Amino acid sequence: MADEVILLDFWPSMFGMRCRIALAAKGVKYEYKDEDLRNKSELLLKMNPIHKKIPVLVHNGKPVCESLVILQYIDETWSDKCPLLPSDPYQRAQARFWVDYVDKKFYELGRKVWSTKGEEQETAKKEMIESLKLLEGELGDKPFFGGEKLGFLDVAIVPFSTWFYAYEMCGNFSLEAECPKFMAWTKRCMEIESVSKSLVDPHKVYGFVLQLKKAFGIE
Amino acid sequence: MDGVKLHGTWASPYSIRVKWAMKLKGIPFQYIEEDLFNKSALLLQHNPAHKKIPVLVHGLRPVCESMVIVEYLEEIWPQYPLLPIYPYERSVARFWVKLIEDKSPNVWMVYRTVGEEQEKAMRDSLEMLSILEEHGPNKGKKFFGGDNINIVDIAFGGVAHWMGVVEEVSGREMFDAEKFPRLHAWMGNIKSLQLIAENLPDQGKLCQYLACQREKLVSSSSQN
Numbered sequence: 001m002a003d004e005v006i007l008l009d010f011w012p013s014m015f016g017m018r019c020r021i022a023l024a025a026k027g028v029k030y031e032y033k034d035e036d037l038r039n040k041s042e043l044l045l046k047m048n049p050i051h052k053k054i055p056v057l058v059h060n061g062k063p064v065c066e067s068l069v070i071l072q073y074i075d076e077t078w079s080d081k082c083p084l085l086p087s088d089p090y091q092r093a094q095a096r097f098w099v100d101y102v103d104k105k106f107y108e109l110g111r112k113v114w115s116t117k118g119e120e121q122e123t124a125k126k127e128m129i130e131s132l133k134l135l136e137g138e139l140g141d142k143p144f145f146g147g148e149k150l151g152f153l154d155v156a157i158v159p160f161s162t163w164f165y166a167y168e169m170c171g172n173f174s175l176e177a178e179c180p181k182f183m184a185w186t187k188r189c190m191e192i193e194s195v196s197k198s199l200v201d202p203h204k205v206y207g208f209v210l211q212l213k214k215a216f217g218i219e
Numbered sequence: 220m221d222g223v224k225l226h227g228t229w230a231s232p233y234s235i236r237v238k239w240a241m242k243l244k245g246i247p248f249q250y251i252e253e254d255l256f257n258k259s260a261l262l263l264q265h266n267p268a269h270k271k272i273p274v275l276v277h278g279l280r281p282v283c284e285s286m287v288i289v290e291y292l293e294e295i296w297p298q299y300p301l302l303p304i305y306p307y308e309r310s311v312a313r314f315w316v317k318l319i320e321d322k323s324p325n326v327w328m329v330y331r332t333v334g335e336e337q338e339k340a341m342r343d344s345l346e347m348l349s350i351l352e353e354h355g356p357n358k359g360k361k362f363f364g365g366d367n368i369n370i371v372d373i374a375f376g377g378v379a380h381w382m383g384v385v386e387e388v389s390g391r392e393m394f395d396a397e398k399f400p401r402l403h404a405w406m407g408n409i410k411s412l413q414l415i416a417e418n419l420p421d422q423g424k425l426c427q428y429l430a431c432q433r434e435k436l437v438s439s440s441s442q443n
Contacts, residue, residue: 050318050350062307069313076306089294093282100284101268134268 005030006058008044010037011200012208014107015067016055017159020198022071025150026078068099071155084152092152098138098145099156105131106160114170114209115218125171132179139181143188150192154185158195161186165202166209221278223248226262228255229420230428232377233285234273239373240289242414244296286316289370301370311356315363315371322347323378330389330433337391344382344393351375352399361408368409376409380419388429 007023007030009016023030035044035054047056047063057064057073064073075084085092109131112124135157139145145153164175164186176183189195213219225241225248227234241248253262253272265274265281275282275291282291293301303309325347328340356363356371363371379402382394396403410416 050354059307064307064310064314066314066317069310069317072313073306073310076309089291090277090280090282092294093287093291096287096290097268097282097284100287 003028004058004060006033006043007031008033008035008041008047008054008056008058010035010054012162012205013054014159014163017162017198017200018067018155019055019057019070019074021155021158021194022074022084024194024198025082025084025155026074027081028074028078068103068156071152075152082150084146084150084155086146086151095145095152098135098153102131102135102157102160110160110163110167113167115213115216117219121171125173128167129175129178132175132182136179136181139185144185150189150195154189158186158189159199161189162199162202162205163209166206169206170209170213224251224276225249226251226253226259226265226274226276227272228253230425231272232381235377235380235418235420236285236373237273237275237288237292238418239376239415240292240301242418243299243301243368244292245298246292246296286320286370286374289373293370299367301364301368301373303369312364312370315356316374318347318350319371319374319378322350323375326378326382326385326393329391329393330385330429331436333437337389341391341393348393348399348402352401355401358401362405368412372405372409376415379406379409381425384422384425384429387426388433 005023005028007016007019009019009032011034020032033041033043035041037054040052043058044054044056045052047058048054048065051065053065055065055067055070057070059073059077064070071084085095105127109124109128112120113128116124142148144150145157168175190199223241223246225234225237227237227250229252238250251259253259255272258270262272262274263270265276266272266283269283271283273283273285273288275288277291277295282288289301302312322343325340325343329337329344332340357365360366362368363375368376379394386392386394394402394406410419
């Protein structure tokens with residue numbers, strides 16, 4: 001029986017993009033469903049009744065929720081191709097640690113950069129640059145966080161880069177100037193097909209952010 | 220095999236998760252008590268990103284973040300498995316661990332705040348309890364892991380025990396036995412395990428410690 005795989009997602013979501021990259025990297029055929037978050041589908045509400053959020057992976061009718069849980073599920077289920085987590089337990093712990101770090105820091109910092117002003121925004125900008133520099137240190141001289149190939153951490157972080165143009169425009173600063181090594185890494189990732197076909201256009205993300213600002217009455 | 224050290228503090232529910240996992244798996248380790256007001260150079264070296272405990276040092280290599288450590292222990296010491304075998308069941312366990320990780324800081328905010336901030340922390344804590352009561356895995360069984368405790372029980376165990384002390388120190392009731400009968404039964408089952416019962420911090424000492432912290436935080440916020 002053929003696998004039925006559905007991804008419930010929302011096009012600008014960094015968390016959704018992670019899942020798209022992983023599925024593409026492993027050559028998994030799936031149905032992509034873009035949700036209207038102001039009018040969530042019955043399927044989404046049924047598959048993620050607790051959080052009612054995307055992304056949700058539905059595999060043969062069974063839901064998997066939370067992007068990092070989904071990534072590990074994809075890695076373990078379609079384990080024959082393109083392993084995402086390293087095989088060494090210590091390297092796996094390092095990957096999980098840094099993904100946890102990114103999730104705890106980045107999303108909130110990003111939100112503050114595009115939606116606040118004054119001192120709060122300046123602090124968020126400064127912390128974002130510090131976080132990126134810390135990640136540059138972790139990358140070191142490797143082409144990817146996963147080493148010679150794209151790995152778990154690369155898949156988890158690279159979608160945030162689609163929001164950088166929006167952060168730069170809203171925050172009036174240049175991440176490229178501050179973190180060139182990080183930007184070089186994002187360009188390397190974009191040369192990989194599973195990444196480039198899964199990420200959205202940063203200009204479209206900026207358009208979306210401007211709509212959000214208008215909707216929330218943010219200048 | 221390389222030696223294992225755990226940098227932790229007696230008053231931390233995150234430290235205790237790692238301790239429980241190691242004791243369940245029979246992993247010999249050296250415990251190093253850290254003073255959070257005077258962090259050791261070794262701790263700062265091993266966890267420069269967060270500067271927090273717990274930190275596991277295996278040989279010379281540090282692993283940080285309590286649930287990352289527990290997954291690491293699971294992979295190297297498979298005895299007393301804490302995660303199911305199959306990917307789908309593993310994803311369910313990891314989903315619940317994430318929910319507990321995301322929502323449990325609200326419990327600490329109940330004793331760290333007053334007024335509207337405390338009210339919000341109470342609402343969010345009660346929401347977490349309601350979700351676990353109604354939807355937590357393996358309903359009808361002794362533990363979230365089924366007949367044996369697993370990674371979800373370990374994640375929530377520390378939070379639940381600390382909750383009792385937070386209630387006492389803040390004077391706010393969260394863990395009502397009538398509202399949360401399933402979770403109360405679960406707590407009884409967890410504490411009936413000798414290994415868990417023998418590795419809980421002294422209740423009186425913890426009360427005193429959190430009360431002292433609350434006093435400092437509340438008085439410093441009222442001065443702002």
